[in-house]
Amino acid sequence: MIAEQRSLNTAHINSFNRFLLDSTYKVLPSIEAMLGVSIDSSNSSIDVSRAGDNENLKHVGSGSLYTVSSEIQGDLQGQMLLLMRSTDFRHLGEVMRPLLSLMFLSNLDTDLEVLDKRKPGWMLDDDDGSKGRAIYHDQMLDTLGEIGNLLIGVYSRGIYRISKVNSHHTAPLVVRDPDQKAIRNLQSSPGTAELFHLVIENEFVMENKPVKLWCLISLTTGSFQHILDMIDLHCHGAVERT
Numbered sequence: 001m002i003a004e005q006r007s008l009n010t011a012h013i014n015s016f017n018r019f020l021l022d023s024t025y026k027v028l029p030s031i032e033a034m035l036g037v038s039i040d041s042s043n044s045s046i047d048v049s050r051a052g053d054n055e056n057l058k059h060v061g062s063g064s065l066y067t068v069s070s071e072i073q074g075d076l077q078g079q080m081l082l083l084m085r086s087t088d089f090r091h092l093g094e095v096m097r098p099l100l101s102l103m104f105l106s107n108l109d110t111d112l113e114v115l116d117k118r119k120p121g122w123m124l125d126d127d128d129g130s131k132g133r134a135i136y137h138d139q140m141l142d143t144l145g146e147i148g149n150l151l152i153g154v155y156s157r158g159i160y161r162i163s164k165v166n167s168h169h170t171a172p173l174v175v176r177d178p179d180q181k182a183i184r185n186l187q188s189s190p191g192t193a194e195l196f197h198l199v200i201e202n203e204f205v206m207e208n209k210p211v212k213l214w215c216l217i218s219l220t221t222g223s224f225q226h227i228l229d230m231i232d233l234h235c236h237g238a239v240e241r242t
Contacts, residue, residue, distance in 0.1 A: 008048070011235040012228055015162040020046040020200065023158040030150055031204065035143070037095055040205040047199045056199040057183070060214055061085065064178040066141070068148030072156075075226065076167040078195070078219035080155070081182055082148040088211045093140045095206050145174040151215050155200065159217075163230040186218060196224040 008016075024044045032039055047056040066089045068082035084092075149172050156167055175182075186195075198217040203210050219227075 008228070009232075012231055015231045016046060016048055016198075019158045019162045020044060022161060023154050023200070024202070026154050026158075027151060027202065028204075030154065031147065034146060034150060035092075035096060037206055040208070042205070043203045045201050047201075048196065050196060054197045054199050056201045056214065057197065057216065059201060059212075060180075060183070062180070063087075064176065065180055065182070066144055066174070067177045067182045068145055068152075068172045068174050069182060070148070070152050070169040070172045072167050072169055072217075072219070072223075074167040075165050076159070076219060076223040078217065078223055079186065080152050080169060081186070081214075081216040081218070082144075082151055082172075083183075083214040083216060084144065085212065086176075088213075089140065089144070091206070091209055092143075092211055093136070096140065096143065097136070141174050141176075145172050147213070148172045148174065151213070155215060155217060159227065163227045164234065165227055165230050183216075186216075195220065 024042070027044075028039060028042050045056060047054050049055075060083055064086040066084045066086065070080045072078040072080055152169050152172065156169060159165060159167065195218050198219070200215040200217075202213045202215070204213070205211075
């Protein structure tokens with residue numbers, strides 16, 4: 001789904017659709033390999049529009065989020081945000097917990113004292129379990145950061161494939177965002193009206209329950225126009241060669 005914009009012609013729309021399909025094809029096996037889980041099915045859509053008009057961003061809701069943020073640098077200027085609702089984050093944690101536990105199990109003749117020393121803090125017993133939960137929560141934040149880094153890399157390469165525009169990103173920052181400050185700050189920053197958002201909504205079904213991730217790529221008008229110009233250039237070159 002690409003919002004109607006006067007600046008987008010058929011070549012642009014086809015390129016962004018190809019970007020979505022190609023990136024989605026690469027995201028699914030990468031997520032499975034990273035998390036060590038099987039994903040029953042997946043679905044994704046892209047909405048390209050100005051900041052206030054993006055439909056996919058409205059699907060996030062108003063509840064607490066976990067966000068992964070990174071600055072886009074190089075030939076493009078802007079920001080990438082990975083967004084996950086707290087309910088999806090908790091389900092991902094439920095899916096990951098037994099799998100991570102298995103990583104610390106060994107064969108039957110392993111010395112139990114040695115095995116206990118190998119266990120992470122969240123598997124060890126304490127008075128009320130709160131310490132273990134906190135440690136595991138931090139571990140899941142690290143996991144979300146790895147997912148964010150992977151997705152940001154995949155989508156950066158996807159932009160390059162459709163436009164040959166190079167960009168790189170800063171190290172991801174992962175935070176719990178109960179008030180959705182990251183989105184509000186992005187929408188209220190100077191020049192917001194000139195930003196274009198590419199919002200990719202991903203849905204992965206894990207253990208019969210969907211987990212949604214939104215990747216928000218916010219580009220300055222100049223950066224977005226640079227992508228469009230490069231798409232036009234490559235399409236025009238392809239027509240000339242034929």
